[in-house]
Amino acid sequence: MRIKWKDYEANDLFDELIGTTSRPRKAARSVCKYLSSLRENELQDISHAAEMAMHVMGITFTVYSEGTGIDRTWPFDIIPRVISAREWARTEEGLIQRVKALNCFIDDIYHEQNIIKDEIFPEEVLADSVNFRKECVGIDPPLGIWAHICGSDLVRDKDGTLYVLEDNLRVPSGVSYMLENRMVMKRVFPELFEDYSIQPVDDYPTRLFDMLASMSPRPADYPTIVVLTPGIYNSAYFEHSYLAQQMGVELVEGSDLMVSEDDCVYMRTIEGLERIDVIYRRVDDLFLDPEVFEPESTLGIPGIMRAWSKGNVAIANAPGAGVADDKVVYAFVPKMIEYYLGEKAIIPNVQTYLCMYKDECDYVLNNLDKLVVKPANESGGYGMLIGPNSTKKEREQFADLIKKKPRNYVAQPTLSLSTAPTLCDGKLEPRHLDLRPFILSGESSYVTRGGLTRVALKKGSLVVNSSQGGGSKDTWIVE
Amino acid sequence: MILSRVAERIYWMARYIERAENTARIIMVNSNLLLDLPKGIAPGWEPIITITGSSDLFSEHYAEVDERSVAKFLISDKLNPGSILNSLLSARENLRTTxxxxxxxxxxxxNDLHYYAEENKSKILSRKGRYEYLTHIIRSCQLIAGNISGSMSHDQTYEFVRLGRSLERADMTTRVLEVRAGNLLPKLADEFKPFDDIQWKSILESLAAYQMYRRHVHVRVKGSAVMSYLLQDKQFPRSIAHCVNEVENCLRSLPDSDDALRTLGHLQRLVFEADEKDMGRKMLNKFMSKLQVTLGQVHDQLSLAYYQTDRIKEELVETKESSKDRKEFAA
Incomplete structure (x- = not known):
């Protein structure tokens, strides 16, 4: 049966493609028209072709058990999410503004801590931060930038406003899926790309390379850049390898590198040791240097913090940048933007209750059934309470957890995340989604055209994480 | 510039691909040979197990050396580290990390080949299905080789592909000659056994060499000529001489290759000075084992020179040494 957009029920939520009158939104008009011109089963065939393409291209994450690898492809939905170029331009500005302020904040925290002295940011939040690294105090990374690659999650509420839900400043992943999704879409929907002006995304690796190169401590035409991966067992290994390939740089593991007596970092090559200038690390802080952090870590390189603090090597993101990747710190970002930049935040935060404050904590405890409670330092959607879907027992458990460690919890109103038509068993149904654009900060800033759209494939589910039944879509910024 | 770890993995990737292709070919050729020979003469499947050097492992798990067991063991058995499926898996893991x-x-x-091999392994039970399956494996391996050769820079990394491939090929050729030719060589000088020519032909086919042999060696297929062709012909890509020369060329464009080149020189002398007429059954075994051991030494030297490096660039060594000298002087 052909698609009839009239029959598509977006309920009373905001749908990215279909407006309130069951008519496609302006930016999505051509794509919706094209989709409804397809014959019966054609969508399903295209979806199958896309799946096969991903399988052959090896766009997988690997689950290892008992020594054998099982490859899983991340579910991909072929219906694109469309955003108008005009809306995106404003969003881009907002993201750049936000990351600028976050970088000022991190640099301030590791130096003067003026924001604490001026009583904008409470000292006790820092005192309890698990991502604050005292080893980074007083260090000046190149250009004063700590978070070179940031992945901020955006969600749209019922009223159509985009909000920032969180900022990932440690080792944000997903950009390779954004790039590969586009490649698959071009394979399966070539017609659409012909007469639609969709902004290309594939300059990301070049931008990433240029940004990394600009941090090199040695002024040379060709700085030696590497991508540092924890190895094949990491679920994002595909991405590490993909980015190294796209940038034409080496993909290294900790054991490929060493710090010599001159406090420079070298990699072991067939011709001996070669000096490294910039490391794009995808290894968490605590595993980076067994001399300074986790002594048992075999993923890191002994002495690398020494080399970094002397300025002999640049590391992206800088160790310690994660201090701003904390859901309590998140709540202060609009204030940071005002404090450091003297501007109003362009993209709003989701209203956040901090359990560390007694009155806000009381409100949270009294309204657990309406709120989403999140631990301050988890990622991947783990350890959350989604109030409206929770049982009494779960709420009691969370109340106990919150009372024990109020600093560790924040709560937000349950948003009605926007939806987009998604192919489910041959039919298009609305599914909730979010968006993760990636922001690069170096000599200049760059935002991906769109980003990675993650979609919750289970009906009614609000959890988009790949580890919990989420999939992804291609994101189109169109003129 | 190439990372030691990458060099090693690329090398093994190439070896495993080559191994999968070679194993597929010897199984296929043996199936065909057996169709041509009367029961009493047919060498059966045991030699194939011997060629792959896995007789002990095989007899541990299988009661009989019949066609089905051998095919299963060499193609899809997870317990056999040298099975085609395991070779492809290892090649893929090595490539995944590079x-x-x-x-x-x-x-x-x-990636596609790996999935094909896994998903279609039930095909190997019938002769027809097996033929199709093995043909697919061989063609895909060649496609991979062609793809690498046609779209990868012929830089140092590429040398490691060639090294892996050439050493694996040379090794396979010695094994095929050792086992198959060994069984064929007459115990007495002028003894002629019926069906010998068919079997020598199948030796050539096991190494994809029949057509080229016919073009370049203008005598009918006979033992001594086949032996010297597969051992000493410089142009045929699977002859031992050619493989060894390939290895030499690779080593010449890599740094720190003196030790390996020395061993290789020794190997080349062995190959070119060999006179197939002097080789009785016993001598042949001894000679081929010697070649295999020497090939193994070349591998060990590669490993030492490139895969386990911890060498510091010269300028750094100098600064380090001079600072050490200074310390000693101060003490």
Whole structure:
């Protein structure tokens, strides 16, 4: 049966493609028209072709058990999410503004801590931060930038406003899926790309390379850049390898590198040791240097913090940048933007209750059934309470957890995340989604055209994480 | 510039691909040979197990050396580390960790082949299905080789592909000659056994050499000529001489290759000075084992020179040494 957009029920939520009158939104008009011109089963065939393409291209994450690898492809939905170029331009500005302020904040925290002295940011939040690294105090990374690659999650509420839900400043992943999704879409929907002006995304690796190169401590035409991966067992290994390939740089593991007596970092090559200038690390802080952090870590390189603090090597993101990747710190970002930049935040935060404050904590405890409670330092959607879907027992458990460690919890109103038509068993149904654009900060800033759209494939589910039944879509910024 | 770890993995990737292709070919050729020979003469399947050097492992798990067991053991048995499926899996794991270096198309073909081999393994039970299956394996392996050769820079990394491939090929050729030719060589000088020529032909086919042999060696297929062709012909890509020369060329464009080159020189002398007429059955075994051991030494030297490096660039060594000297002087 052909698609009839009239029959598509977006309920009373905001749908990215279909407006309130069951008519496609302006930016999505051509794509919706094209989709409804397809014959019966054609969508399903295209979806199958896309799946096969991903399988052959090896766009997988690997689950290892008992020594054998099982490859899983991340579910991909072929219906694109469309955003108008005009809306995106404003969003881009907002993201750049936000990351600028976050970088000022991190640099301030590791130096003067003026924001604490001026009583904008409470000292006790820092005192309890698990991502604050005292080893980074007083260090000046190149250009004063700590978070070179940031992945901020955006969600749209019922009223159509985009909000920032969180900022990932440690080792944000997903950009390779954004790039590969586009490649698959071009394979399966070539017609659409012909007469639609969709902004290309594939300059990301070049931008990433240029940004990394600009941090090199040695002024040379060709700085030696590497991508540092924890190895094949990491679920994002595909991405590490993909980015190294796209940038034409080496993909290294900790054991490929060493710090010599001159406090420079070298990699072991067939011709001996070669000096490294910039490391794009995808290894968490605590595993980076067994001399300074986790002594048992075999993923890191002994002495690398020494080399970094002397300025002999640049590391992206800088160790310690994660201090701003904390859901309590998140709540202060609009204030940071005002404090450091003297501007109003362009993209709003989701209203956040901090359990560390007694009155806000009381409100949270009294309204657990309406709120989403999140631990301050988890990622991947783990350890959350989604109030409206929770049982009494779960709420009691969370109340106990919150009372024990109020600093560790924040709560937000349950948003009605926007939806987009998604192919489910041959039919298009609305599914909730979010968006993760990636922001690069170096000599200049760059935002991906769109980003990675993650979609919750289970009906009614609000959890988009790949580890919990989420999939992804291609994101189109169109003129 | 190439990372030691990458060099090692690329090398093994190439070896495993070559191994999968070679194993597929010897199984296929043996199936065909057996159709041509009367029961009493047919060498059966035991030699194939011997060629792959896995007789003990095989007899541990299988009661009889019949066609089905051998095919299963060499193609799909997970317990056999040298089975085609395991070779492809190892090649894929090695390539997965070096994907950033090797052309994307290569990965796609290998990935596809891996899935094909896994999903269609039930095909090998019938002769017809097995033929199809093995043909697919051989063609895909060649596609991978072609893809690498046609779309990857012929730089140092590429030398490690060639090294792996050439050493694996040379090794396979010695094994095929040792086992298959060994069984065929007459115990007495002028003894002629019926069906010998068919069997010598199948030796050539096991190494994809029949057509080229016919073009370049203008005598009918006979033992001594086949032996010297596969041992000493410089142009045929699977002859031992050719493989060894390939290895030499690779080593000459790599740094720190003196030790390996020395061993290789020794190997080349062995190959070129050999006179197939002097080789009785016993001598042949001894000679081929010697070649295999020497090939193994070349591998060990590669490993020492490139895969386990911890050497510091010269300028750094100098500064380190001079600072050490200064310390000693001060003490």
């Amino acid at each position: 994907r950033a270096i090797v052309p994307r198309g290569t990965w796609e073909v290998l």
